[in-house]
Amino acid sequence: MRRPSSCSFALLPVLIALFPFCLAEIVDSVRLHGNFTVSDDELLRIAGISVGTDLGNISLPEVEKRILASGHFESATVTKRYPSLTDTEYVVLLIQVQEKPKVKSKFMMMPILSGSDEYGLTYGARLSAIGLFGSRERVSFPLTWGGVREAAVEVESPRPVPGFGSFLAGASINRKENPHFEIGDLRKDFMAGARNRVGPLVYEVAAGWTDVDFGDLHDRFLSYGAHVALDTRQDANLPRDAVYLGFGWHRMALADMRPDFNLYQTDIRGYKGLWGQAILAAQVLYDKADGPLPDYERPFLGGASTLRGHEPGEFVGDNRVVSSVELRLPVTSPLAIYHAGFDAFWDSGAVFNHGQSLRDADFKHGVGAGVFFLIAGFGFKVDVAHDLNDSFRVHFSTGFRF
Structure with missing residues (x-):
């Protein structure tokens, strides 16, 4: 070897x-x-x-x-x-x-323009950011002036809550004038809730605390409740061949050990396409309370948002029912980025206090026609209505109310 x-x-x-x-x-x-x-x-x-x-x-x-x-x-x-x-x-x-995106690049600004003849024109801007804190949450800061003056912060987080798809929270201070009592309504609100959507079914729960200054009255209350809706609408501006069935409940617990109230709302809407672009739309809205509400919380009737042909906020009560039928006639191309046209309508409604029945309520009516223009989520609508008695009234709003 x-x-x-x-x-x-x-x-x-x-x-x-x-x-x-x-x-x-x-x-x-x-x-x-x-x-x-x-x-x-x-x-x-x-x-x-x-x-x-x-x-x-x-x-x-x-x-x-x-x-x-x-x-x-x-x-x-x-x-x-x-x-x-x-x-x-x-x-x-x-x-x-x-x-990493710069903080300023996460923000975007959108204008706010809304209103009707009850509160007047509200204008302002919404500053929003997505993922500001790194978890895909949306943070918004709406600031408005005019009919409703508001400064708020709103947060929506996609972090799932058991049974819900997103978490909501917010705080705001806002002021407007009650059209019936012609008194300033200043509120500070804090709320939290959760929301989910499963196909056309939308449901949410929420709770909050509100501090109210209504003229010389200062009040506070806790509220909590839930809302569920079946919504098959595809076009928010001009729904067609769709329904909206909504039901909400919330409980209002006044401070100082005063009686609590349950408030219920039923909102039924239907939209049926007729010839061409014509749409027949109808709504029944019912607000019901199980006790006498404080003045700042009582629903009113009259104006573009409820009963056309009558003065904004002309009637007020603990309970309210409103029904409307509209024939909407767009004249622009379905492919256009804007919609314009005419409509004819019949509104009916009544308010009544706790202890009274709906059958004894004094129903008021309004009939008329109008023109509308809608584009990119904004709109302007003018209606001329008669109260079936002795007067005409012109109403304005920033779009259809339903």
Whole structure:
């Protein structure tokens, strides 16, 4: 058997010393992707990588951690490629990053324009942000002036609550003038709730605390309740061949140990397409209370939002029923980005106090016609109505009420 020569053992330390250089991976070039506001030089500085760097003692996951630790990026992926199948001494380093959006880029602003002749025209803006705190939540800051003056913060989080798809919370301060009593109504509201939608079925629960200044009256109350609706409407501006069946309940607990009230609302709507673009729309709205309500909470009747042909807020009571039938006749193309046309309507309604029955209520009526213009969620509508007695009245609103 042949024994190894002493020369072989002499070369062993040399081979061991050269072994790391045989495994060296020198960065020949670096390719960067996804850095739009962070410069290439800054990204390389953060990564601690440059052309000529030896990757033999550097872990690519460590490079990724350094990039993420800078706080500029949501994700980072670092990989290497060999320019040759035989020469593995030089590598091309690929760094793919996704920058975190700047805070100001998360915000968007939308105008607010709504109202009717009961409260007047309300205008303002809504500042909204999605993912402001990193969990896909929507935060909104509506600010309005005019008929309803309001400053609020609203949060909707997609984090599921058992049985619900999103969580809601908000706080607001708002002021408007009650059209019946002609008294200022100032409220501070705090609320929280949850909402879900399963196909056309929408349901939600909510609770809140309200502080009210109604003229010289100062009051506070806790409220909580639920609402469920079957909504098959596809077009919010001009629904067609659809129904809306809604039912809501909430309990109003007044401060200072006064009696509580249960309030119920039933809202039934139907929309049927006729010839051409013509639509026949109908609604029955019933608000019911099981006790005498404070004046600031009593529903009123009269005006574009309830009973046309009568003065805004002309009648008031603890309970209210409103019914309407409208024939809507759009004259613009169905493919147009806006809708314009004419409508004819008949409104009926009554208010009555606790202890009275619906059959004894004094129903009022209004009949008339109008024109409308709707575009991109905004609209303007003017109606001329007669009260079937002795007077005409012109009403305005920013769209159909149902």
